[in-house]
Every structure is written in structure tokens, then in C-alpha cells.
Amino acid sequence: MPRLIIDTDPGIDDAFALALAARSPECDLVAVTTVHGNVGLDLTTRNALKVLKLVDREDVPVGRGAARPLVYPTAVEKTAVHGGDGLSGQAALLADRERGVEPEGAVALMARLIRESDEPVTLVPIGPLTNVAALLAAHPEAADGIDRLVVMGGGLTGGNVNAAAEFNVWADPEAAYRVLVEEDIPTTLVPIDLTYQCAVDADWLARLAAAGPLGAALEPMTGVYRAAYAKILGYDGTVIHDAVAVAEAIFPGTLKTKRVPLTVDTAFSPRRGGTLADLRLNAEPTPGFRLVNVAMETDVPAFTDLMLRRLS
Numbered sequence: 001m002p003r004l005i006i007d008t009d010p011g012i013d014d015a016f017a018l019a020l021a022a023r024s025p026e027c028d029l030v031a032v033t034t035v036h037g038n039v040g041l042d043l044t045t046r047n048a049l050k051v052l053k054l055v056d057r058e059d060v061p062v063g064r065g066a067a068r069p070l071v072y073p074t075a076v077e078k079t080a081v082h083g084g085d086g087l088s089g090q091a092a093l094l095a096d097r098e099r100g101v102e103p104e105g106a107v108a109l110m111a112r113l114i115r116e117s118d119e120p121v122t123l124v125p126i127g128p129l130t131n132v133a134a135l136l137a138a139h140p141e142a143a144d145g146i147d148r149l150v151v152m153g154g155g156l157t158g159g160n161v162n163a164a165a166e167f168n169v170w171a172d173p174e175a176a177y178r179v180l181v182e183e184d185i186p187t188t189l190v191p192i193d194l195t196y197q198c199a200v201d202a203d204w205l206a207r208l209a210a211a212g213p214l215g216a217a218l219e220p221m222t223g224v225y226r227a228a229y230a231k232i233l234g235y236d237g238t239v240i241h242d243a244v245a246v247a248e249a250i251f252p253g254t255l256k257t258k259r260v261p262l263t264v265d266t267a268f269s270p271r272r273g274g275t276l277a278d279l280r281l282n283a284e285p286t287p288g289f290r291l292v293n294v295a296m297e298t299d300v301p302a303f304t305d306l307m308l309r310r311l312s
């Protein structure tokens with residue numbers, strides 16, 4: 001059974017991803033750690049606690065992590081695709097969890113739980129990679145206790161923040177380079193090229209809303225996000241990027257991957273925060289690239305059906 005630590009910046013698709021993990025008996029949700037990203041750290045941390053309360057998971061420890069990127073401040077104010085509170089204005093309607101954050105921060109919590117785990121942990125970053133980079137810098141021995149990283153991030157044919165960069169990598173390119181390129185932990189990268197293929201439409205969202213109390217609470221969270229995605233997709237729908245990565249972490253092999261050399265662009269140029277995969281046939285990694293398993297396709301109806309079943 002995969003033992004998951006999810007590092008997250010809730011965030012609406014993060015909320016769906018956390019709910020999927022919390023409601024999947026096929027995995028052990030060991031901990032949740034929070035990071036700056038969709039909204040500030042105070043809100044991502046409050047939202048993580050509220051979502052875990054929503055799915056009745058008082059047992060899952062939450063560690064509060066980095067409030068800002070490793071080196072440079074976030075480039076420009078992000079458009080509030082997730083709403084000012086990170087959950088389309090629904091956060092105030094969600095009960096607070098009695099159990100607050102753990103006294104130790106995200107990095108110490110991850111390091112301790114990885115050290116204490118009697119089997120390797122799957123680390124699932126679904127936000128900026130600041131916490132994971134900090135963990136591996138401060139506790140390099142933690143790498144031996146991580147069987148693989150399943151990372152939501154990157155874009156092979158372009159970004160979503162701009163022409164080049166996907167948000168999680170854009171938010172902290174140095175951290176992304178550190179983790180995706182300089183580490184050698186087996187890594188599955190789930191880029192937006194695939195997550196966009198897994199978009200859900202208005203009918204799916206209506207079925208979710210009617211599927212029980214959890215779905216009825218999650219569906220309204222998509223409000224602001226759905227409006228933004230309707231413009232991008234050209235139809236009334238949305239993309240729950242992070243849940244695609246978590247589905248792979250819970251059910252290894254859900255996503256069909258291709259092992260390619262990959263790098264992250266950290267130069268101050270229009271391509272900063274871009275992820276470049278060397279897709280030449282049988283390309284060997286050149287300096288500054290690392291072999292990463294990039295998720296390219298999946299059985300989309302099977303994924304959306306899984307989500308509906310688990311969030312009901």
C-alpha cells in the first residue's frame with residue numbers, strides 16, 4: 001500500500017486531490033504539508049486543515065512549510081484563479097479542524113515521518129517545490145526513504161502562467177530545478193499536457209454535486225476556478241490537475257509515462273520556469289538534464305469515474 005505525504009497549496013484542485021487520497025483505502029495518507037502557491041501560506045495551511053476536516057481525517061498530521069520561494073520572490077501577483085481565499089470563497093463555510101498544525105514545520109515533519117516509516121514513502125508535491133527542495137537540502141538522507149516523487153507540474157508544449165511556464169514550476173524555478181534535475185530519486189512528472197486531457201465538464205460537476213455531502217461541498221469550490229477554465233477550455237468545465245497526480249500515487253501505473261531527459265529553465269528570460277524535455281529518440285541525458293518519467297496519457301473516463309466514486 002503506498003504511503004503518501006502530500007505537499008500542497010490548496011487551492012481547489014488540491015482540495016479534490018486531498019479528498020481523493022483521504023477517501024482511498026488503497027493508500028495510507030501519512031501526512032499533509034503546506035506551501036505557498038495558489039494563495040499565501042496562512043491560507044493554504046488553513047484550507048488544508050479545513051479540507052481534511054471535511055473528509056473526516058483528524059488523524060492526518062499537517063506541517064506548515066515555506067511561505068516564499070527558495071531564492072527569488074514570486075515574479076508577479078498571480079491572478080486569483082482559486083479565489084481570494086483559495087477555495088472560490090467557500091473556505092468560510094467549511095468547519096475548522098480541531099487538530100491544528102503540528103508543532104514541527106513541514107520539513108521537520110516530512111524528515112521525521114520518512115525516517116520513522118518502516119517502508120519507503122511516496123512524496124507527492126502538488127504545489128511549488130520549495131518544501132521538497134528544502135527537505136532534500138537539510139535532510140539529504142531523506143532521499144533513501146522516498147521510493148518515488150509523483151510531481152504535478154511542468155508543461156512540455158508550453159505553460160499555463162505564460163507561454164513557457166506551468167504554475168508550480170514558475171512559482172519557484174530554483175526549487176523545481178533542485179528537485180527535478182539535481183536529485184536522482186525516481187520521479188514521475190505529471191505535466192499540464194496530460195492534466196488538461198483529464199478536464200471535467202458541467203455534467204460531471206453536476207453529478208458530483210448530487211453525489212452526497214462531500215461532492216455537494218466540493219462542487220461549489222470550483223466556482224471561480226471553473227469560470228477561469230471555461231475561457232481556457234472553450235466549454236463549461238475545469239481541470240483538477242493535482243488529482244491526476246494523486247491518482248497515480250495511489251494506483252501506480254494509472255498514467256502511461258515516457259522516460260525522457262528533462263530540465264528546468266531558471267534563467268531570467270521569457271522561458272524562465274519552463275520545463276524542457278529532450279524528446280529526441282533514445283536521447284541520453286546531457287549535462288543539466290535528468291531522466292524523469294513524464295506522464296503522457298491515461299484512461300480519462302476511468303480517472304473521472306474514479307474521482308466521482310471516491311468523492312461521493
Ligand code: RIB
Nearest residue numbers: 011013014126167168241
Ligand atoms: O498548474 C497547475 C498547478 O498550479 C496545480 O497544482 C494548481 O493547484 C496550481 O497550484
Ligand code: CA
Nearest residue numbers: 011014126127
Ligand atoms: Ca496545487
